[in-house]
Each structure stands twice: as structure tokens, then as C-alpha cells.
Amino acid sequence: MKISYSKFDRSFSKLGQMPDERIPELAFIGRSNVGKSSLINFICNNKKLAQTSSKPGKTKLINRYLIENQFYLVDLPGYGYAKVSMRSRLKFDEMITEYLLDRKSLFLTFLLLDLSIDPQPIDFEFIRWCGENGIPFVIVFTKIDKVKSKDIEKKMADFELSLSQDNWDEIPEYLLSSSTSKEGKESFLAYLSEILSTYR
Ligand code: GTP
Ligand code: MG
Secondary structure, eight states: OOOOOEEEEEEESSGGGSOOOSSOEEEEEEBTTSSHHHHHHHHHTOTTSSOOOSSSOOOOSEEEEEETTTEEEEEOOOBOOTTSOHHHHHHHHHHHHHHHHHOTTEEEEEEEEETTSOOOHHHHHHHHHHHHTTOOEEEEEEOGGGSOHHHHHHHHHHHHHHHHHTTOSSOOOEEEOBTTTTBSHHHHHHHHHHHHTTOO
């Protein structure tokens, strides 16, 4: 699979604005600055699609992109960003949880974790919340360019251990990526195409 058509569709500030649709949506979620918007641009070969920033808190709405006229990629605001006011933080969190819990055409969620820093308590909290609420997700470790290749396995093993201490019997499926060094696109797209073929 190669993405040659990607286009900004619409932004929404709450689930209630989103019409019921048959087209599947795949969402990107993770802490602010983890690289959600960058990953969308990377896999779509379109630098101008989603706005990125080195300052956390860039994506403030549910931004939806139409891909190949077949599915949507949905860029969500980051969770747990401490430097915005409590009011906006609660608004972000509400937008995210409402969308993940109740969006009927949400097909799969990519949960991004920055491999170059240790997963934070909020990440484990969020993973636990997805598990408890039956939200299907796949983990994408981002920024692997910042980790020496010999350390990648150790980091993954540490993560697996933390999850097992958190009562997960098996590690959720995961992918590795770097939108900076352009690694992981093929496996991401192969995964995407396989999962989309199961959409009914
Ligand atoms: P919010 O919209 O604030 O929630 O952030 P986001 O998760 O969408 O992150 P974004 O894609 O805007 O990227 C945040 C910063 O991380 C930017 O400065 C990117 O250039 C950088 N970044 C993203 N992906 C990578 C990566 O794979 N490697 C490295 N080294 N930097 C990355
Ligand atoms: Mg963003």
C-alpha cells in the first residue's frame, strides 16, 4: 500500500459535530509532542497535511483527513499536557474520551509512545483506560531515531515488563517509527492495509 491521495477533511471540537458515516476512521492518540501529526504526514508523504510543532499542545481539535477516498485518519489533541490551563486540558480530555468511547465508525486507534523517553504514569493510565473500556489499539513507538539501535530491544522489554506488572497478559501489538529518519513507513502501511481489509 502507498498513500498518494490525502486531504484535510474537517475539524471538530466535539463528537456531537461528527456525522454518522460508514467510512472507517483510524485515530492517533498519545501525549502532546509524541509525534502524532508528524506520523500522519510521514505515512501520507504529505508534509503539509497536519500541522506539527516543537511546542506541545499544537493540535487542539479533532482533525480529520481523508485518505485515498477510502478511510479517514483522525489526529487528536494530546492527553496530559501540563502547560495548558486546567480548563483546556479538561476540554481536550473530554474531546478524546468521548470520541474514543462513542464514535461508531472508529475502527482502530494508534496509541503513540515516545521510545526516547520512558513511558509516563499518564501513558500507563491511558493504556489501562483503553483496556477497561474495550478500545482496540495498537502501540506505535515513535522517535526511534533518538535511540541507539542496540537499546531499542531493552526499552521494549522494560515496557513489556511494566505492562505485565499492570496485569496485561500479553503486550498489545506494536510498531516502530521515526518520521525524522523515515523509518517504519512500510510496516505501518502494511499493517494499515491488512487491518482495513477486515473492515466490514
Ligand atoms: P500535539 O499536537 O501537541 O499533541 O503533538 P503531536 O503529538 O502531534 O507532535 P508533533 O507531530 O507536532 O511533533 C512534536 C515534535 O516532535 C516536533 O518538533 C517534531 O518535529 C518532533 N518529532 C515528531 N516525530 C519525530 C521523530 O520521529 N523523531 C524526532 N527526532 N522528532 C520527531
Ligand atoms: Mg499534533
